[in-house]
Amino acid sequence: MSDPLQAAMKVAASGLDAQSTRLRIVSENMANAQSTGATPGSDPYRRKVVDFSSVLDRQTGATEVSVERIATDPSDFTTVYDPSNPAADAKGMVKMPNVNMITEMADMREANRSYEANLQTIKQARDLVSMTIDLLRS
Amino acid sequence: MIDALQSLSALSTARGLGVSALDTTTSSDAASAAGGAGAATGTSFADTLGNMASGMVGDLRNAEKVSFQGLQGQASTRQVVDAVMTAQQSLQTALAIRDKIVSAYLDISRMTI
């Protein structure tokens, strides 16, 4: 662990990376909230979720974060009566994506908050390094 | 430090060496300092300078002590900054006086006899 401040910036950068992936997935979910299948009885868009895991960086000894995988939400689809829809089955029922807009909005707000916090950390680590170098100035 | 400076200026007034800029402090201060300087005939220029030097060392030691406490969280930030500023003022004054003395000595040594 030669310079903890540099390590801190690296860790915060990994946080930024992870949260922006999360934001991307949330916006994908929101964009596809109404995406039904193309053929009768077929499945619609299935909600995606991000799985984070902590990663120990051997060189610096700091705990970074990474996106382990982008999984799908296994919960059931809701069905809606819409016989004119191309995905309508024999009874006229259409399976809708398991995306709840309220949940996605809350998720997006939290992802933003975490992103901002990581950004704040990078700024501070950078300022601390700058203060240290400033000691050399007359 | 300020007390030493005031007594120095009062000293010059009492000895009739002319009005110094430091005399613009309150008249009561100057009067009491002049009274003190005039009465204590043992107070010489060298003594005052000596007091100033030890005053500076005292201020520096105090600044170091308070800084020590400040880094460990035992003194408030303001206390630390105040102590360090006082030390800087003392040091700067002492250095200015040292420089003046050195140049005065050089001037004297160049005077033709």
Added chain:
Amino acid sequence: MRPIQLFQLAATQARWLSVRQDVVAGNVANVNTPGYKAMDVEPFSSLLDRMNEGNQTMAADSAMHLVSDDPNDAVKTEPVRDGVTIKPSGNSVDLPQELIKQGDIRSQFELNTGLVKSFHQMMMMTVKS
């Protein structure tokens, strides 16, 4: 009169603060990681006590060493125990708490560098003609 001890203490504190910043960064980055427990560093006083114990015999020597290999000098990290709420995911990071810690780190660091700069300048002044 050279305030070597002060510079040494300031250097130790700067090291402690840097490690703390690193740990806080790890907590913030892992705020959504399931099962991750928030970490913090040992208190500054306990680091100093441990360093002083180890250096009893080498007081004069250690004054010259700015970077030491002594494992005694490494800052220890430990999981946060006081006032911790564990979320359903097993994560115990409290974001506001971490941001407050960051603010503390910053102001302590500013005092530290301010002091070092001032004393350094004073020392340089006495040597310049």
